[in-house]
Amino acid sequence: MITRCPLCGGNVKVPDDALPGEIIEHSCGAVLEVHVNDGGLVLKLAEIGEDWGE
Ligand SMILES: [Zn+2]
Secondary structure, eight states: EEEEOOOTTOOEETTEEEOOTTTEEEETTTTEEEEEEEEEEEEOOOHHHHHHHO
16 A cells, blocks of 8 residues: 655555554655554654664
8 A cells, every 4th residue: 555654745655464563664764663543554653762863
């Protein structure tokens, strides 16, 4: 399926067999985590702590 990147708004391809918690990296650099909402898959920005800027 195709869904929308919450960071850049671009299209993100998600495998049909993606599982909740799966991490998908978008070409814009966003790290997205698969969640299930009302039986459908949604993407949220993954919380990767404070690893930025090292
Ligand atoms: Zn993006």
